[in-house]
Amino acid sequence: MLLYRSAAWFAKGLREYTKSGYESASKDFVPDDLEVQVPGRSFLVTGGNSGIGKATAIEIAKRGGTVHLVCRDQNRAEGARGEIIRESGNRNIFLHIVDLSDPKAIWEFVENFKQEHTLHVLINNAGCMVNKRELTEDGLEKNFATNTLGVYVLTTALIPVLEKEHDSRVITVSSGGMLVQKLNTNDLQSERTAFNGTMVYAQNKRQQVVLTEHWARAHPAIHFSCMHPGWADTPGVRLSMPGFHASMGDRLRSAAQGADTVLWLALAPAATAQPSGLFFQDRKPVPTHLPLARTSSSPAEEEKLIEILEEMAQRFK
Numbered sequence: 001m002l003l004y005r006s007a008a009w010f011a012k013g014l015r016e017y018t019k020s021g022y023e024s025a026s027k028d029f030v031p032d033d034l035e036v037q038v039p040g041r042s043f044l045v046t047g048g049n050s051g052i053g054k055a056t057a058i059e060i061a062k063r064g065g066t067v068h069l070v071c072r073d074q075n076r077a078e079g080a081r082g083e084i085i086r087e088s089g090n091r092n093i094f095l096h097i098v099d100l101s102d103p104k105a106i107w108e109f110v111e112n113f114k115q116e117h118t119l120h121v122l123i124n125n126a127g128c129m130v131n132k133r134e135l136t137e138d139g140l141e142k143n144f145a146t147n148t149l150g151v152y153v154l155t156t157a158l159i160p161v162l163e164k165e166h167d168s169r170v171i172t173v174s175s176g177g178m179l180v181q182k183l184n185t186n187d188l189q190s191e192r193t194a195f196n197g198t199m200v201y202a203q204n205k206r207q208q209v210v211l212t213e214h215w216a217r218a219h220p221a222i223h224f225s226c227m228h229p230g231w232a233d234t235p236g237v238r239l240s241m242p243g244f245h246a247s248m249g250d251r252l253r254s255a256a257q258g259a260d261t262v263l264w265l266a267l268a269p270a271a272t273a274q275p276s277g278l279f280f281q282d283r284k285p286v287p288t289h290l291p292l293a294r295t296s297s298s299p300a301e302e303e304k305l306i307e308i309l310e311e312m313a314q315r316f317k
């Protein structure tokens, strides 16, 4: 089954996730959708110092939004902040140094953040594909800690902050790679089978889709979406998938093309005309399962994921 899913997914990717896929999809875009100015609105972009996150932050800054960059590394974050200010002329760019694989640090960050700032849009962009099984200081598998638990804790902690504002949104940058995985809550720390970083990443990205659907049901005052950016040429892809990066070459999208749907979901009035909780690709909601792939999960299994994450999140509070 995994072989079928992977082959069907890769064929789809070659048609849709590449630069030519973007160029073809973009013929249906409404250009005015991103002709907006957003002074007075604030946007938090995780991993905003690199790749898709930086491209997103630059475009928001150009439209007058206040941007909060949440990054791990002070030097790289300061470099990106300077670049965003130079490119946009907008000085309302704030830096917050947080390791998103450290749930305790995330709770502490939000406690401080909400004393000083408001937030209209959260963009869960940071993500990683670590190809060897590595544990954080808390003993959590690194991909899970960053891509799933970190996203859960940050979003949960910020929901009360977002609920205070008009037109608040949460966008989670998932991946089309999740299409090859069925939700599995039995091995969240990847202890039970041979470790495959690509599949662990894809499982985490599936978990993000399930979380987005859950949040949309639970918090109707906020508009939640998740999305696939396509295959974009970013430092992350170069580092984690060197073979894929080399073989795809200039068929990869630019980081800006990868960021297009993130921006559309964060900025366009048309985005919130769509129901909350959907998965997007190139400004359109798309199915979260491949045909015949048998990746659907039961409500009980999805509930179990939320229960486990909530229990873990509270443990680190």
Ligand SMILES: NC(=O)c1ccc[n+]([C@@H]2O[C@H](COP(=O)([O-])OP(=O)(O)OC[C@H]3O[C@@H](n4cnc5c(N)ncnc54)[C@H](O)[C@@H]3O)[C@@H](O)[C@H]2O)c1
Binding pocket: 046, 047, 048, 049, 050, 051, 052, 053, 070, 071, 072, 098, 099, 100, 101, 102, 124, 125, 126, 127, 128, 146, 173, 174, 175, 176, 228, 229, 230, 231, 232, 233, 234, 235, 236, 237, 258
């Ligand atoms: N580029 C693609 O083709 C592609 C495809 C599908 C999904 N994505 C997703 O897009 C998002 C952005 O990725 P990218 O391709 O721009 O890669 P990138 O590596 O250039 O950017 C990822 C960012 O996340 C940050 N990050 C990672 N772990 C972190 C941690 N523990 N704490 C704080 N920050 C952390 C990195 O420092 C970096 O700033 C990711 O969620 C990725 O999974 C990318």
